[in-house]
Amino acid sequence: MTEPVIEVRGLNKHFNIGGGFFSKPNDVVRAVDNISFDVMRGESFGIVGESGSGKTTLGRCMMQIIKPSSGSVKFHGTDLVGADQKTLRQIWQAIRMVFQDPQSSLNPRLRVIDLIGQSISKAEGLKGAALADRVSELLTKVGLRPEFLHRYPNAFSGGQRQRLGIARALATNPEVIIADEAVSALDVSIQAQTLNLLKDLQEQYALTYIFVAHDLAVVEHFCDRIAVMYLGQIVELSTTTDLFQNPKHPYTRALLEAVPIPDPRARKPRRLKGEAIPIVASKGCRFSPRCPHATDMCRETVPTTRKIDGADVLCHYAGDI
Amino acid sequence: MMPLTPMPTEPLVEMRGLKTHFHTDDGVVKAVEGVDLDIYPNRTLCVLGESGCGKSIMARSIMRIVDAPGRIVEGSIQYRSAEGSIVDLAKVRHGSRQLRQIRGQDIAMIFQEPMSSLGPIQKIGQQIAETISLHRDVSRKEAKEIAIEMLDKVGIPRPRERFESYPFELSGGMRQRAMIAMALSCQPRLLIADEPTTALDVTTQAQILDLIAELKEEFEMGVMLITHDLGVVAQVAEDVAVMYMGKVVEKGDVYSIFERPQHPYTRALLESVPKIGGEKRDRLPAIRGMVPHPLARPTGCTFRTRCDHFMPGICDVNEPAMVDIGDSQAACFLHLEKTHD
Structure with missing residues (x-):
């Protein structure tokens, strides 16, 4: 059995909305609401959901790019929540991110060698020809030609830029890569x-x-296990198959x-009628206003996650409907 | 399986040899390079292709809203009006009364980003009512009532209240609906939809696609839907055209295209697309390379640089013509060979 690389426990991120400078906030959006899961070594763990489901916020909270309101994110036992900058910097070498839009996540004023080389020279102190060699090697690994070393990102197509993003993530020999909609903006081929x-x-790595x-x-093709999110909560977590x-x-x-x-x-x-509305009364199941099976119990009582045939499901009636 | 709508006899729009080029300082970009396509009433034509293949420019050519330096350099777009007269949209003068009347009234267009057609500082109801007043002979009060009716029809809850909303007060899906309401408020005979659901969530996408299909039936509207999503095509199309580098490389009815692609x-x-419930594959059969730079069009067949069936001496010398194969047509020398034998 493989051991967990990342353990997330009771992670919360609440945003206050409305209200003015002196007045109290009108409402709270629970963008990430009491989320717990493990990510095992070597697996591809998928997080799916529609816009506003909190999947991106969850990824960023795990990395501490957004500070979570409460909960813990452990990487090999070290908690990232509340960790000092030095520890975070080290962990950021081991967990890297690839973003959806390579246009905005790659600095247009840096050449490829600096874009990718920055983190290598910081981590390993490589310089000059040695650094150029390492970056060329990374470019080859992601299927780009090493001659591209001195080009700027705008000389590349969308697909190539995404490869640059991947090369940059690989630069520090990471264990974990968080890919946030990494292929969504690309053409099918x-x-x-x-x-x-x-x-x-x-x-390979x-x-x-x-x-x-x-x-x-895409998620079905790519992932081993999948968590489905709806309005900040994981409503179902199971193996892909x-x-x-089922x-x-x-x-x-x-x-x-x-x-x-x-x-x-x-x-x-x-x-499915209606839309997901981020601010909901704390009463009952969040999906109940759109759920075809909702009963009074769903509208009144908040469901708790239950294990059904190996899957974690957040529903009063899962298994019966 | 949905029954195929019987093919109406006369197309709404017939494009023949349409070429839209962009004359830039670096050279001529042949965005649309000789397209022959027909759009029929009460049928949905889906135009499929990767970004940069010219599908949006082709659609914009029909509406005559291609931005400079792009212009139609050759070919015709014959539009058959309700009275039966035929207008060549490729030749109509820019800004002419005739063009303004056809645009909006006869042909409407919706876009991926609703904010590109909704003004940000006017209430959505007013914007729709204004369109109605422009094209239909109704009083202001009637225009308002029609606008509210349209908002209701596209599934916006509490349309009378929403009439007074500004676009920023609506969610993405609701804005998309408001734009569709505006486009359909004059009961166009042809709706051109350019990636109308690409920015939307799947559940909202399903609702919008259903809506377009319903309205198509109700008004016997012709629909040209531009998308790169094969799932969407399979769900809504009657006819399909596949474009590559400004050309239609294959066209036919949806079943032929999906079941017997030529x-x-x-x-x-x-x-190359992963399919839900499909057999598990470790690797996807990707098309190698990428779409060539528009200023470096390959000679002969433009797809030959990425094609697994490339035949030297044939594919790089001449451009393949469209040939009939069963119920569809494709431009490929593999089939030309067969027809010659």
Whole structure:
């Protein structure tokens, strides 16, 4: 059995909204609401959800880019929440992020050698020709030509920029990569190339991925286990096969139904009505206003996560409906 | 399986040899390079392709809203009006009364980003009512009532209250609906939708696609939907056209395209997307390389640089013409060979 690399326990991030400088906030958005899970060594852990579900905030809270309100995020036993800058810097070498938009996450004024080399020279003190060699090696690993060393990011296409982002993440020999919508902005053919590259790198360097995405087909292809988020909570956490073959939470089912299948003979009526509204009364299940199975109990009592056939499900009726 | 809508006899729009080029300092970008396509009433034509293949510019050419330095350099866009007269949209003068009347009234367009067609400082209801007053002979009060009715039709809750909302007060999905309400307020005969659901969540996307399909049936509207999402195409299209580097490389009805794709590019596109519930594959069969730079168009067949069936001496010498293969048409020498035999 593999051991957990990252353990998240009771993680919360609440944002106050409304209210003025002197007045009290009107409301609280629970962007990340009491989330706990483990990420095992060498696995690809998917986090899916629609916009506003808190998946990006969760990733950033884990990295302490956004300070969580409470809870803990342990990396090999060391808690990142409340850790000092020195410890954080070390952990940031071991856990790296790749973002959705390589256009805005790569500094346009830095050449490739500086973009990728920065963290290497900081961590290992490499300079000059040795540094150039390391960066060229990284470029080759992500399928870019080493001649690109002295170019600026704007000389690259979207797919190539995403490869630069991946090369930068790899520069510090990380254990874990958090990929936040890393392939969402790419065309299908480039998306397939990038997913293949990530898989190859995982095999080569025994990487652990936390893969945040909204595209369910991509997540099914890429991940071993998946957490489905709705309005700040994990409503279902299960293995990929189980989640797709036997979804237990009504929201997971609705989400799977809404995905357009690339087969014209599989046209189907689907229909989840309404929209996710981030501020909800603390009473009851958050999905109950849109849930086709909701009863008075759902509207009154907050559900707790239960284990059903190996899956963690946040629903009063999971397993019965 | 949904029954195929019977093919109406006369197309709404016939594009023939359409070329839209951008004359830049670095050279001529051939964004649309000889497109022949028909759009029929009460049918949805999906235009599929990766970014940079010219699908948006083709759509904008129909509306005549291509930004400078781009312009239509060749070809025709024959539009058949409700009275049966035929107008060549490629030749209509910019800013002419005829063009303004067709645009908005006969042909409406919706975009990926609703804020590109909604003004930020005017209430959405007013914007829709204004469009109605411009194109239809109604009083201000009637225009308001029609606008509220449209808001209701596109599934915006409490339309009378929402009439008074500003765009920033609405969520992305609701804004998209408001834009659709505006586009449909004059009951256009053709709706051009350029990636209308790309920025939306899947559950909202499903609602918007359903809405467009319902309204299409109700008004017998022709729809041209531009997308790169194969799932969306399979769900809503009757006809499909696949574009690559400014050309239509394959077209046909949705079943032919998905079940018997003829062009290597279409096949590769279909294979490269992960499918839910599909067989587990470690690697996706990706198309190698990337779309060439628009100023460096390959000679002959433009797809040959990425094609697994590249035949030296054939594909790089001549441009393949469209040939009929069963129910679809494809521009590829693999099929030309067969028809010659």
